[in-house]
Every structure is written in structure tokens, then in C-alpha cells.
Amino acid sequence: MLIIYGSKYGAAKRYAEEFARRTGDKAIPYKEARHAGEDTVVYFGGVYAGGVRGLARTAKHFIAKNISRFLVATVGLSDPDDAKNAQNLRRAVLAAVPEPLRGKLQIFHLRGGIDYAKLSAPHRLLMKLMYSFEKRTPPERRGAEAQAIVETYGKAVDFTDFAALDAVCACIDGKSMLK
Ligand SMILES: Cc1cc2nc3c(=O)[nH]c(=O)nc-3n(C[C@H](O)[C@H](O)[C@H](O)COP(=O)(O)O)c2cc1C
Structure with missing residues (x-):
């Protein structure tokens, strides 16, 4: 294998x-x-x-x-x-x-998981852009991906x-x- x-x-x-x-x-x-x-x-x-x-x-x-x-x-x-x-x-x-x-x-x-302290600069920027976009969507209309981004933004989660x-x-x- x-x-x-x-x-x-x-x-x-x-x-x-x-x-x-x-x-x-x-x-x-x-x-x-x-x-x-x-x-x-x-x-x-x-x-x-x-x-x-x-x-x-x-x-x-x-x-x-x-x-x-x-x-x-x-x-x-x-x-x-x-x-x-x-x-x-x-x-x-x-x-x-x-x-x-x-x-x-x-x-x-x-x-x-994700640890923002360890992200590369381009990845940090991309996440910032996605977070800024997604946080404007009402929580009940967010998909699982958007929800995960908003909930974990800036943190270290595993x-x-x-x-x-x-x-x-x-x-x-x-x-x-x-x-
Ligand atoms: C720039 C970027 C984009 C990501 N896009 C997604 C995504 O579209 N969907 C998702 O579920 N997780 C996404 N993630 C989270 C990663 O999938 C997660 O951090 C995963 O553990 C990364 O695997 P690795 O540690 O083996 O590289 C993203 C993370 C970064 C930094």
C-alpha cells in the first residue's frame, strides 16, 4: 500500500x-x-x-x-x-x-485545524478576506465552511x-x- x-x-x-x-x-x-x-x-x-x-x-x-x-x-x-x-x-x-x-x-x-500564528502571509490575507466577506452573512445563512471560518478566525483550533x-x-x- x-x-x-x-x-x-x-x-x-x-x-x-x-x-x-x-x-x-x-x-x-x-x-x-x-x-x-x-x-x-x-x-x-x-x-x-x-x-x-x-x-x-x-x-x-x-x-x-x-x-x-x-x-x-x-x-x-x-x-x-x-x-x-x-x-x-x-x-x-x-x-x-x-x-x-x-x-x-x-x-x-x-x-x-488551523493556527493563525503559523499561517503564511498570503494565507493570512486570504483568510482575512474570506472572514470579512463571511461575517457579513447572517449566521443562519452561513454554510459549514463559512461558519468554520468565522468561528475560528484568528485562533488556534485543532x-x-x-x-x-x-x-x-x-x-x-x-x-x-x-x-
Ligand atoms: C488559505 C486557506 C484556505 C482554506 N480553505 C479551506 C476550505 O475551503 N475548506 C475547509 O474545510 N478548510 C479550509 N482551510 C482549512 C485547512 O483545510 C485546514 O487548516 C487543514 O487542517 C490544512 O491541512 P494541513 O495542515 O495538512 O495543511 C483553509 C485554510 C487556509 C490557510
Whole structure:
């Protein structure tokens, strides 16, 4: 099994490393990922402005490779239990994964965090712009993404939950592939 992550601030990396610890494999950053005959690829990627970090490049690498399963877990700030948000995250994954791989795809959503003290200057600016825009929307009309931005703006929060990896492990064990 090949375990890959696209992570800037460490949340997706931590999930990938914990998953690799459980399976006895190694997690590697997407820029170093090369297929070496593995049958299953598991990708953990941070969500950035509606896209999944490194996923498009990684998917491209695997299009013509002989793999049978491509598991993708998004790692975002917003609550994936919100149905509309989960739909948006799913759409972001599909946008990065071309047709030949889609039949092999299984999608999961995990929660990461944010620490404003550690953000790069461009990211801090982007969050400031999004916050200024979203805080003008009445709370009852905000989606999960907007709500997460407003609630956590300027703070350090971490929603990482390794127990959420159980669903990915169950899929590897073959359980959810039977659905
Ligand atoms: C510039 C920026 C844009 C973001 N956009 C989203 C987003 O669209 N949806 C979301 O759920 N989280 C968003 N986040 C939160 C990240 O997904 C979250 O911090 C995640 O833990 C990052 O993963 P990483 O630590 O592995 O890089 C954004 C964070 C930053 C800094």
C-alpha cells in the first residue's frame, strides 16, 4: 500500500502518519510519491479554498498505473457531517481525479485545524478576506465552511480525531468495499 499526503501545516501529514503506523507502512509527501507496484493508494490532503492540496498532480501520476484502489481523505477545517459541505468536498475530489481513476475511488472526510500564528502571509490575507466577506452573512445563512471560518478566525483550533481513521481502515479491510 502506498500512503501519500499533501499537507502544508501538518494536519493531513499527522493523519497519514497515524494511518501508516496502523498499517505498518510509510507515509510520504506527494511530491516524492512514485508508483512502485502497489495495488492500493491512500491519499490524505488538506483542503485549500475548495481544492485538495496535491491531489490533481498525484491523480495524474496514477491514471495509467496498474492500481485497483484509490482512497482519498480530505482534511479540512469545516464540519464534514454537514451534508452540503460533504457534497462540496466530494465535488472537490472529483474535480481533481480524472475519469479512468474514478471507478477505483473511495472518498473520506476528516477534520484538521488551523493556527493563525503559523499561517503564511498570503494565507493570512486570504483568510482575512474570506472572514470579512463571511461575517457579513447572517449566521443562519452561513454554510459549514463559512461558519468554520468565522468561528475560528484568528485562533488556534485543532479538530483532529484519529478515531475518524477507523472508516478508512475498515475500507482497507474490505468491509466498506462490500457496500
Ligand atoms: C488559505 C486557506 C484556505 C482554506 N480553505 C479551506 C476550505 O475551503 N475548506 C475547509 O474545510 N478548510 C479550509 N482551510 C482549512 C485547512 O483545510 C485546514 O487548516 C487543514 O487542517 C490544512 O491541512 P494541513 O495542515 O495538512 O495543511 C483553509 C485554510 C487556509 C490557510
